[in-house]
Amino acid sequence: MSRFLRRQGWVAGLFVLFLALLVVTRLIQPGYGAADFGSLARAVLPYAFAVAAQTVVVLAGGIDLSVAAMMALTSVTAAALMAGASEEFALAVVPFVLALGFALGAMNGALIVVSRVPDIVVTLATLFMLQGAALLVLDAPGGGAAEWLKALIVGTVPIPGLPGAVTDWIPKALVVLVICLAVVWIPLRRSRLGLSLYAIGSSDLAAFRSGVPVARTKILAYALGGLFAAMGGLTLTMSTGIGAPIPGPYLLASVAAVVLGGVALGGGRGGLLGPIIAVFVLRLVRTDLTLLAVDPNVTTIIEGVIMVVVVMLGALVAMRGRTP
Amino acid sequence: MTTQPLLDASGVAKNYGAVAALRDASLRVRPGEVHALMGANGAGKSTLVKILTGAIRPSAGRILIRGEARPLGSPAAARRAGLVPVYQEPSLIPDLDIADNLRLTGTPVAPFRDWVRALGVPDLDLRDLARDLPLAVLRVLDLARALSLEPDVMLLDEMTAALPANLAERVIEVVRGEVKTGRSVIFISHRFVEIAALCDRATVLRDGETVGVVDIVPGIEERIVEMMLGARVEKTRVAAAARDAQASSGPPRLSVRGLAAGSKLEDVSFELANGEVAGVVALEGQGQDELFAALAGSIRPSRGTIAVDGEPVVFGHPADAIAQGIAYVPGDRTEALLMQRSVRENIALPFSARLRSWGPLAVGRERGLVSAAIERLQIDTRAQREVQRLSGGNQQKVTIARWIAADARTILCFDPTRGIDVRTKREIYRLLRELAAQGKSVLYYTSELEEVQRVCDRAIVVFGGRVVDVLPVEIADEAALTRAAYGLPREAASLPASPSGATP
Numbered sequence: 001m002s003r004f005l006r007r008q009g010w011v012a013g014l015f016v017l018f019l020a021l022l023v024v025t026r027l028i029q030p031g032y033g034a035a036d037f038g039s040l041a042r043a044v045l046p047y048a049f050a051v052a053a054q055t056v057v058v059l060a061g062g063i064d065l066s067v068a069a070m071m072a073l074t075s076v077t078a079a080a081l082m083a084g085a086s087e088e089f090a091l092a093v094v095p096f097v098l099a100l101g102f103a104l105g106a107m108n109g110a111l112i113v114v115s116r117v118p119d120i121v122v123t124l125a126t127l128f129m130l131q132g133a134a135l136l137v138l139d140a141p142g143g144g145a146a147e148w149l150k151a152l153i154v155g156t157v158p159i160p161g162l163p164g165a166v167t168d169w170i171p172k173a174l175v176v177l178v179i180c181l182a183v184v185w186i187p188l189r190r191s192r193l194g195l196s197l198y199a200i201g202s203s204d205l206a207a208f209r210s211g212v213p214v215a216r217t218k219i220l221a222y223a224l225g226g227l228f229a230a231m232g233g234l235t236l237t238m239s240t241g242i243g244a245p246i247p248g249p250y251l252l253a254s255v256a257a258v259v260l261g262g263v264a265l266g267g268g269r270g271g272l273l274g275p276i277i278a279v280f281v282l283r284l285v286r287t288d289l290t291l292l293a294v295d296p297n298v299t300t301i302i303e304g305v306i307m308v309v310v311v312m313l314g315a316l317v318a319m320r321g322r323t324p
Numbered sequence: 325m326t327t328q329p330l331l332d333a334s335g336v337a338k339n340y341g342a343v344a345a346l347r348d349a350s351l352r353v354r355p356g357e358v359h360a361l362m363g364a365n366g367a368g369k370s371t372l373v374k375i376l377t378g379a380i381r382p383s384a385g386r387i388l389i390r391g392e393a394r395p396l397g398s399p400a401a402a403r404r405a406g407l408v409p410v411y412q413e414p415s416l417i418p419d420l421d422i423a424d425n426l427r428l429t430g431t432p433v434a435p436f437r438d439w440v441r442a443l444g445v446p447d448l449d450l451r452d453l454a455r456d457l458p459l460a461v462l463r464v465l466d467l468a469r470a471l472s473l474e475p476d477v478m479l480l481d482e483m484t485a486a487l488p489a490n491l492a493e494r495v496i497e498v499v500r501g502e503v504k505t506g507r508s509v510i511f512i513s514h515r516f517v518e519i520a521a522l523c524d525r526a527t528v529l530r531d532g533e534t535v536g537v538v539d540i541v542p543g544i545e546e547r548i549v550e551m552m553l554g555a556r557v558e559k560t561r562v563a564a565a566a567r568d569a570q571a572s573s574g575p576p577r578l579s580v581r582g583l584a585a586g587s588k589l590e591d592v593s594f595e596l597a598n599g600e601v602a603g604v605v606a607l608e609g610q611g612q613d614e615l616f617a618a619l620a621g622s623i624r625p626s627r628g629t630i631a632v633d634g635e636p637v638v639f640g641h642p643a644d645a646i647a648q649g650i651a652y653v654p655g656d657r658t659e660a661l662l663m664q665r666s667v668r669e670n671i672a673l674p675f676s677a678r679l680r681s682w683g684p685l686a687v688g689r690e691r692g693l694v695s696a697a698i699e700r701l702q703i704d705t706r707a708q709r710e711v712q713r714l715s716g717g718n719q720q721k722v723t724i725a726r727w728i729a730a731d732a733r734t735i736l737c738f739d740p741t742r743g744i745d746v747r748t749k750r751e752i753y754r755l756l757r758e759l760a761a762q763g764k765s766v767l768y769y770t771s772e773l774e775e776v777q778r779v780c781d782r783a784i785v786v787f788g789g790r791v792v793d794v795l796p797v798e799i800a801d802e803a804a805l806t807r808a809a810y811g812l813p814r815e816a817a818s819l820p821a822s823p824s825g826a827t828p
Binding site for chain 1 (some may be wrong): 377379398399400403409412414415416417418420424425427428431546
């Protein structure tokens with residue numbers, strides 16, 4: 001139990017914080033219910049995928065500044081391809097867009113490994129390139145999305161045997177998020193590849209000496225980041241029904257949630273669950289502040305303060321724990 | 325010898341640009357032997373090890389394992405070929421637990437556990453993170469991991485350096501047992517005692533070439549030392565111990581009483597007089613790092629007192645030490661210099677604050693002082709716009725020059741000649757003697773024992789965090805210092821001399 005708390009304490013703490021925030025939300029707005037939670041989940045979706053993309057890369061000891069731009073490019077690509085096309089055609093579009101994200105991520109990784117230019121510089125460069133490419137695909141918000149795709153994240157999941165009062169709190173968007181992340185993350189975490197990913201983030205010299213193919217693993221980390229970013233891009237198209245070529249505020253949000261989620265920016269430490277809960281926390285805080293009718297400009301200040309305070313407190317607790 | 329060697333490397337060379345780290349190294353290891361690989365610093369030992377373990381590729385040469393050429397392109401390939409190293413630094417991934425570390429390298433768990441127990445660590449929890457374990461345990465785990473892969477040839481690089489005595493003995497026992505099964509071990513160590521106890525033969529490297537292979541028999545140590553040093557064996561000139569009455573007048577410049585700091589520095593007391601160069605001699609990790617850090621104000625001692633000119637002082641920050649005229653010259657020059665800035669800025673850095681208070685004179689005055697220091701040290705200023713483009717020797721001169729310009733009265737030199745060419749070394753020796761002649765004092769830690777007689781007035785020997793002996797310069801030759809550094813009393817003159825005894 002104490003080992004679980006030591007390893008997962010941060011995630012558990014975040015989850016408690018999230019539940020507390022839900023209670024606070026109910027206090028502020030007694031009518032806050034399942035439908036509102038559903039829209040929160042839908043709003044979180046693109047953020048969550050951006051965070052997942054950033055987490056994989058940061059765990060491997062890198063950073064990806066092109067996350068938001070990649071989401072924009074994949075989103076407009078999907079929207080442009082699906083505009084006016086049949087519902088069945090979308091079945092081919094989804095894998096294509098996912099593969100596109102994977103390839104673009106792999107390109108990031110390969111550039112970093114081969115050129116030995118620092119990751120922050122390479123991904124900054126690709127940020128601009130992808131931004132431009134997105135505008136080439138669609139120069140203004142437009143395109144379309146298949147109906148079944150849009151329906152995928154609207155409403156709740158009826159589970160036979162469970163009363164409606166419970167299933168109302170299981171929005172489809174959340175289920176989609178969990179499935180998409182789990183399908184990639186769980187097999188990865190259980191494979192040697194996942195270990196290698198943590199290994200190169202923790203110490204690339206020790207990893208090299210342990211026989212880990214450092215370059216290949218790094219490329220793969222960026223590729224997985226690209227895959228998650230493409231999922232994020234798709235959810236953007238799914239929730240709006242169109243594609244927008246200008247990147248949203250997902251880059252900084254992803255870094256913020258990674259930090260708040262207990263992932264060491266130096267790499268090697270943390271998991272995927274923490275950042276995902278963190279992104280829910282950050283969005284819920286924003287909802288609460290909006291409900292309280294706080295000036296939107298003040299809202300960002302408060303978000304920044306929360307981040308610093310939480311991370312500082314966490315570091316303090318960790319230090320106390322180390323010297324009994 | 326008719327048996328085919330397990331490992332047969334010949335003509336191995338490695339060039340880094342125009343620099344040859346390895347010219348013509350050969351190493352033949354028979355089945356069932358412990359083979360020592362020896363050589364002074366820079367002889368090419370670590371380069372050869374890196375080649376054998378697949379960390380770097382050789383520029384030339386042939387490596388056969390059981391008579392077959394096997395690719396050694398990566399650590400994983402070397403492991404598959406049967407060559408498993410245990411490096412000097414721990415190689416477990418710090419953020420993974422032990423079980424995951426084993427999975428990562430495909431190490432079987434059951435034999436690993438057995439080996440860990442056999443090596444004297446009975447209660448290991450595989451769910452512990454590597455970063456939470458003490459260094460000695462990590463070294464044992466590295467060895468156990470290597471052993472459970474059942475390698476043909478195991479490479480142990482300074483395996484015992486970080487181990488307490490009881491674990492080191494267990495390691496030696498286990499290695500002895502292991503070679504009985506026909507496997508071989510390449511053993512790299514600076515400790516003659518261990519080599520005598522463990523090894524069958526030794527290959528000696530000098531300047532990137534194999535200069536000899538010898539059987540380890542009693543008395544062979546002198547021979548090995550000769551081979552390692554080559555023609556360089558010359559009687560060092562004893563530094564003029566020209567300390568006169570000046571030293572005895574007034575309180576000592578620096579007086580240290582019962583100093584303890586960190587986990588390694590236990591109890592050190594000594595005095596440093598004006599006009600004296602005192603050498604500090606110790607094996608790796610005997611507390612010398614903490615001693616210098618405490619005197620330079622970068623860590624706080626946990627016990628003991630430091631007095632400057634008879635007045636007790638407490639240093640809370642390096643600035644406090646500098647204010648007392650105590651300057652620290654680290655061995656690692658990157659710790660001291662602003663690599664991207666100019667020579668002049670680097671020299672002016674520590675005292676520009678003080679000069680500023682002198683008002684409008686500052687710039688001119690600063691320029692004068694800096695120029696004088698550059699002149700005095702004969703720093704090659706052709707590449708002065710960025711310190712990082714200077715040679716190592718010239719960089720080190722810059723770190724010393726700044727304190728001469730700042731007129732520091734005491735200079736703490738921590739292995740200042742590490743990796744520097746001979747000519748620059750001589751210039752630094754001469755400079756330190758000049759400073760001493762002017763009444764300044766120098767505390768001089770060195771890992772090259774022959775330097776003591778070149779620069780110092782006496783040698784303070786530290787072992788296990790305590791001062792174990794203070795040798796006057798006349799008798800502080802390499803042999804005497806080595807004995808003292810191992811904590812042996814002066815009379816026990818039977819032990820072999822090891823000139824590289826304290827080098828890393």
